[in-house]
Every structure is written in C-alpha cells, then in structure tokens.
Amino acid sequence: MKKDIKSLDFDELHNEIVTLGLPKFRTKQIYEWLHKYGVSSFDEMTNISKELRKKLSDIYFISNCEIEQKYVSKIDETVKYLFRLYDGEYVESVIMKYKYGYTICVSSQVGCKMGCTFCASTLAGFKRNLEAGEIESQLHSAQKDLDIRISNVVLMGIGEPLDNYENVMKFIHNVNNENGLNISMRNITLSTCGIVPKIYDLMNEDLPITLTISLHAPNDIIRSRTMPVNNKWGITEVIKACKEYIKKTNRRVSFEYTLINNVNDTYECAKELSQRLSGMLCHVNLIPVNDVAERGNVKSSEENIHRFADVLKNNGINATIRRTLGSDINASCGQLRRKRNEVK
Numbered sequence: 001m002k003k004d005i006k007s008l009d010f011d012e013l014h015n016e017i018v019t020l021g022l023p024k025f026r027t028k029q030i031y032e033w034l035h036k037y038g039v040s041s042f043d044e045m046t047n048i049s050k051e052l053r054k055k056l057s058d059i060y061f062i063s064n065c066e067i068e069q070k071y072v073s074k075i076d077e078t079v080k081y082l083f084r085l086y087d088g089e090y091v092e093s094v095i096m097k098y099k100y101g102y103t104i105c106v107s108s109q110v111g112c113k114m115g116c117t118f119c120a121s122t123l124a125g126f127k128r129n130l131e132a133g134e135i136e137s138q139l140h141s142a143q144k145d146l147d148i149r150i151s152n153v154v155l156m157g158i159g160e161p162l163d164n165y166e167n168v169m170k171f172i173h174n175v176n177n178e179n180g181l182n183i184s185m186r187n188i189t190l191s192t193c194g195i196v197p198k199i200y201d202l203m204n205e206d207l208p209i210t211l212t213i214s215l216h217a218p219n220d221i222i223r224s225r226t227m228p229v230n231n232k233w234g235i236t237e238v239i240k241a242c243k244e245y246i247k248k249t250n251r252r253v254s255f256e257y258t259l260i261n262n263v264n265d266t267y268e269c270a271k272e273l274s275q276r277l278s279g280m281l282c283h284v285n286l287i288p289v290n291d292v293a294e295r296g297n298v299k300s301s302e303e304n305i306h307r308f309a310d311v312l313k314n315n316g317i318n319a320t321i322r323r324t325l326g327s328d329i330n331a332s333c334g335q336l337r338r339k340r341n342e343v344k
Helices: 010-019 025-036 050-059 132-146 161-176 196-205 220-226 235-249 267-277 302-314 335-343
Strands: 066-072 079-084 090-098 101-106 150-155 188-192 210-214 253-259 282-288 319-321
Touching: 010 025, 066 132, 079 132, 090 132, 101 132, 132 150, 132 161, 150 161, 161 188, 161 196, 188 196, 196 235, 210 235, 220 235, 235 253, 235 267, 253 302, 267 282, 267 302, 282 302, 302 319
Parallel strands: 101 150, 150 188, 188 210, 210 253, 253 282, 282 319
Antiparallel strands: 066 079, 079 090, 090 101
16 A cells, blocks of 8 residues: 655655655655645656656655535634545534634544544544644645635644544644744644543653643533543543643643533532632633534523633633634534535
8 A cells, every 4th residue: 555655754754765765855855845835746746757756656645635615704704624535534624814823723533532522523433543644734725725824723623632642743743844834833732632641741742832621620520421531531630640741841731611501610610620720820711612413512601601711810710711713604623524424
C-alpha cells in the first residue's frame, strides 16, 4: 500500500528522500508543496521533473479532504464543512471569523469513543483515527475554498485528540513548521475530555499550546452521568493532572463547562466548582448546551448562565460565557456526519 506522504513530519520526509537516493534539497521543496501550498496531487509540484513526480506517485499518496457539504451562517459568517475522506468517511470542520483573524475547529477522528451525553460526535459511531495529513488537509481545503489565511487552530471537532496522540502531535508540529503553514503554537488549542495519562505525556512535550479540559461538572456524580470517561479518570485525577501541567509548563489551563438545565447549572454547582478550581491558573469557558435532538438536553436560562458566571467571578475564578456562533447552521460538530451516514 502507498504511504501518505503528507502525514510525514519534516525529519521523516527527509529520511524518505535520502532512502530514495534524492538530493537533500528535495526535502524542503516537497515539504513546502505539501504543507505550505497544500497541493492535492504531485502534478502540482511544477518545479519538480515529471519523472520524479511519477516516482513519488508510485510510492506515495497525498491525503486530502473533499468538500461534500458547505454551510455559511447568515448571522455571523461562520462556515461549516462536511469533508469526504479518501475511504468515503466524513469529518466536519468549522471556520469562525474574529477581529484577529480566522480560527478553524478541526476533527481528529472519524467519530468518537467517549460517549459524552451532550455531544453529537458519538452518534454515528467511531470508525478510525485521522492521519496527521488528514487533519491538516481540513485547513488547506478551507483556506483554498474561502481564499483566506487561517491563523488559529482548535482541536475540538469530531473525536478526542488525546485518543489519537501520535497523529495529533505530528499535525501540530507540521502546521507550526516554518516551511509549512507556520502557525504559532500559541495559536493552537487542544481540547480533551480528560485522558489523564496523555495529559502527562502532553505536559512532557512542553509545547506552548493551550490545553482545554472538557469538565462540565463540579463532581464525579454529575460528571460520570454525562461523561463516561470519568468512570476511568475521576475529576480529582483530572484536576491533579492539570495542576501538574500548569506547574511544568507555566501555561494557563482552560476548562470547558457546558451548562445543562437542572443538571449542572445550579448555584450549588457553581460554588462547588469555584472551590475545586481555587488557586489555579485557569479560565472557565461557560457554554450553553447545543441543541442536539437525540440528546434531549435543555439549555440553561440566561438568568442561570449569568448567575453561574457571577458565582465563579465572585470567588476569584476567571470565567466567560462563550458567544454562540453559527447557530443557524448547526455549527456544533457531529450532526452533519450523522445525517450523511443516515443517507448512505
């Protein structure tokens, strides 16, 4: 089987080039075509001979994402893509426009194993991990389609990034590489539901990225009810790992907290969460739950959302309420893939 050349990092590509008996300068040349310009075929590498292009295409393939569906919000210009992969599977990405530029939320897996009860990503089942090149191709496809430059990346789409650790790490290094998209690591956010051993692995990578923890509850009783991963790594273990991460990296950790009516949005929950996070270098991002019909969750009232935020702030916890983007196009990930699979 052919190897995905776009999923190689710079050093791996260099080793392949040397093994093929090619001059060393070809490494940067080919790497730039793949990662800086995001070509989808070897024929687009116009400063390389036809013979070499043929040789490369005989051994390798270039992973790509084809646009299956595209939705543009009439409210805030948020764009949502359903991408088709080489094997007929689907993933989703969302482009969000901010004052500082464009942010993309990418998928890291085809489906998700985690089973969180407020998320649509698990509804169509888990199929496989994405290769590093497939994650990156979401950026290239969106940039070309919209004729924009993406400056920020959020690994918060379909899938659990730390459950696809090696490919995600390779993706981060490739998009950061100066010969590629050259996106600053400080502009990359990785979100996890709390796979504790991998949080420690990430800590030891010592990368200046932003770590975000999908917490969504102040205690094990509520969290286990909505997030099965908590049965393996409880909230105390997750918070401990975060404290170690902060100590080692000196980076602030963000906590995502989806507010569900009469589940985790009470005054008592806010008070308990404040006590649990007290003294940490952290930020809490409060998120009104997405409307996913199969999940049956009800969004907290505006009054409860603001009361929850006020309790955190009054107890010294930095907290903000996330602005809802793309509400008219179901911009939360997982819903388009599920509907497309139903059609299949």
